[in-house]
Amino acid sequence: MVELKISNLSASVEGKKILKGVDIDVKGGEIHALMGPNGAGKSTLGNVLIGHPNYVIEGGSIILDGKDLTDKTPEERARAGLFLAFQSPISIPGVKISSFLRTAYKQLHPEDKVTVTEFFNRVKEHLKLVGLDESFMSRSVNDGFSGGERKRFEILQMAILKPKIVVLDEIDSGLDVDALRLVAEEIIKYHSKEVGFLIITHYQRILKNIDPDFVHILVDGKVVRNGDKNLALKIEEEGYDWIKE
Ligand SMILES: Nc1ncnc2c1ncn2[C@@H]1O[C@H](COP(=O)(O)OP(=O)(O)O)[C@@H](O)[C@H]1O
Numbered sequence: 001m002v003e004l005k006i007s008n009l010s011a012s013v014e015g016k017k018i019l020k021g022v023d024i025d026v027k028g029g030e031i032h033a034l035m036g037p038n039g040a041g042k043s044t045l046g047n048v049l050i051g052h053p054n055y056v057i058e059g060g061s062i063i064l065d066g067k068d069l070t071d072k073t074p075e076e077r078a079r080a081g082l083f084l085a086f087q088s089p090i091s092i093p094g095v096k097i098s099s100f101l102r103t104a105y106k107q108l109h110p111e112d113k114v115t116v117t118e119f120f121n122r123v124k125e126h127l128k129l130v131g132l133d134e135s136f137m138s139r140s141v142n143d144g145f146s147g148g149e150r151k152r153f154e155i156l157q158m159a160i161l162k163p164k165i166v167v168l169d170e171i172d173s174g175l176d177v178d179a180l181r182l183v184a185e186e187i188i189k190y191h192s193k194e195v196g197f198l199i200i201t202h203y204q205r206i207l208k209n210i211d212p213d214f215v216h217i218l219v220d221g222k223v224v225r226n227g228d229k230n231l232a233l234k235i236e237e238e239g240y241d242w243i244k245e
Pocket residue numbers: 013014018036037038039040041042043044045054
């Protein structure tokens with residue numbers, strides 16, 4: 001069974017303590033939304049989960065399917081099934097999207113003997129589904145992508161690389177209504193009993209297209225409320241101030 005257990009996780013960046021004991025448990029089949037005001041530490045949690053080198057874990061643990069990933073490298077986390085989407089600041093000029101995806105897929109799923117042609121057909125199919133042109137395959141990874149293209153590419157990576165746990169940070173930012181719908185459809189299609197989602201979002205825009213099973217509110221590095229989608233609706237109406245007080 002798929003289960004990501006984030007326990008009492010605290011972390012700092014540049015010597016500043018940002019996460020102060022976060023507990024979130026994501027099981028296969030579940031969609032969790034992590035919400036919170038600006039600066040609460042949501043993206044920090046995403047970065048800590050993927051093992052970004054600037055973020056230092058001070059305590060607690062990250063365990064996926066019984067495997068302790070707390071001190072593991074980003075590559076080991078990815079191999080364990082945690083989804084690492086290349087985030088905005090990283091571009092890899094010179095590495096074509098097609099070869100990046102093929103290399104990453106072979107590392108994650110060595111048992112799949114898919115041929116090159118079959119694999120690229122899969123990629124083409126998903127490019128279409130997220131609304132990207134086929135010529136995208138021969139571009140360099142994140143090199144000169146627009147905000148919207150980066151988000152679509154993130155979802156493409158999810159659909160192709162097939163992780164067990166998908167962490168998406170502000171996937172709805174920079175997308176127009178139509179692009180958001182395509183992205184949400186891909187997420188829903190990928191959703192199964194074998195996959196858990198942690199969708200990080202400030203606004204509840206994406207949650208209009210995707211129903212979360214659980215909603216967590218992060219304020220000042222701590223989860224201060226847990227609930228279901230009604231909690232997200234309350235945030236939409238009343239903002240975050242009522243929680244902070
Ligand atoms: N790389 C970094 N260097 C310095 N401070 C950072 C860095 N990343 C995050 N922070 C700080 O951590 C706090 C939480 O930021 P962040 O996790 O981005 O919040 P959120 O995503 O909830 O808006 C903020 O005070 C931010 O300035």
